[in-house]
Amino acid sequence: MARIKSDLSTGEYAILGVLRERPMHGYEVARRFAADLDLGLVLPMDMSTVYTLLKDLQEHGLIEGQREVVGLRPPRMVFHLTPEAEAVFYRWLEEPVERLRAVRSDLLIKLYFARTISAALTARLLDAQIAACHAYRDRLAALAAAAEPNSFERLVLRSKVTAADATLTWLQEERATLEG
Numbered sequence: 001m002a003r004i005k006s007d008l009s010t011g012e013y014a015i016l017g018v019l020r021e022r023p024m025h026g027y028e029v030a031r032r033f034a035a036d037l038d039l040g041l042v043l044p045m046d047m048s049t050v051y052t053l054l055k056d057l058q059e060h061g062l063i064e065g066q067r068e069v070v071g072l073r074p075p076r077m078v079f080h081l082t083p084e085a086e087a088v089f090y091r092w093l094e095e096p097v098e099r100l101r102a103v104r105s106d107l108l109i110k111l112y113f114a115r116t117i118s119a120a121l122t123a124r125l126l127d128a129q130i131a132a133c134h135a136y137r138d139r140l141a142a143l144a145a146a147a148e149p150n151s152f153e154r155l156v157l158r159s160k161v162t163a164a165d166a167t168l169t170w171l172q173e174e175r176a177t178l179e180g
Contacts, residue, residue: 008092010106012053012062014043016081016089017113019063023080026051042108054079062088093117094125096132100160103129103167111174119178126175133171137164 008016018024018032018039030050034040045053057063062085065077081089093113097106107129114122144157 008057008062008088009053010109011043011045011049012057013089013092014039014109014113015050015053015057016062016085017093017109019079019081020086020089020113021116023078025068025076025078026054027076029054029079038112039109042105042112057085093121094128096125096129098132100133100136100164100167103133123175123178126171126178130168130171130175133164133168137161137168140164 014033015029018029027047030045030047031037032039033043033045033050035044054063054065058065058079062082063079064082065079067075068078069075093110097103097110110125111122114125140157140161144154144161147154147157
């Protein structure tokens, strides 16, 4: 029996999200990450990467594959989630990202899937991310205030505070959009 892997990459979680929609074969999954499509705008993955991640997810018991024969074409493997994978995916989906730089990748992928599931889930994710970003920003602001006035440390910390402020503004605007 395969061991359930607990910490997955963003790509692995994204594949679980795609397979949550319906069972698919590897080519269909890979196509969802093409650079010109929604998921590929944030997380472009080529065919070989997707197939490697599918193999890893299968080895860890999060997806299962069934051989499918269609006409005279060679058989292909159609993948679907295991019940454990669905729980793993939803736990990941509701957690805010810890690092501000992960907002540009992980959070956007989470928002993509949350938006396909429900406005309530999207709101919970945005609320959690806003709270996490406030805590991050406040911690950095306190460190910046304590740093020597003309130090490089203060320059770096103030830069990060400014980035956190911009991210907070964007998150709050997205949250307000949900309210109509």
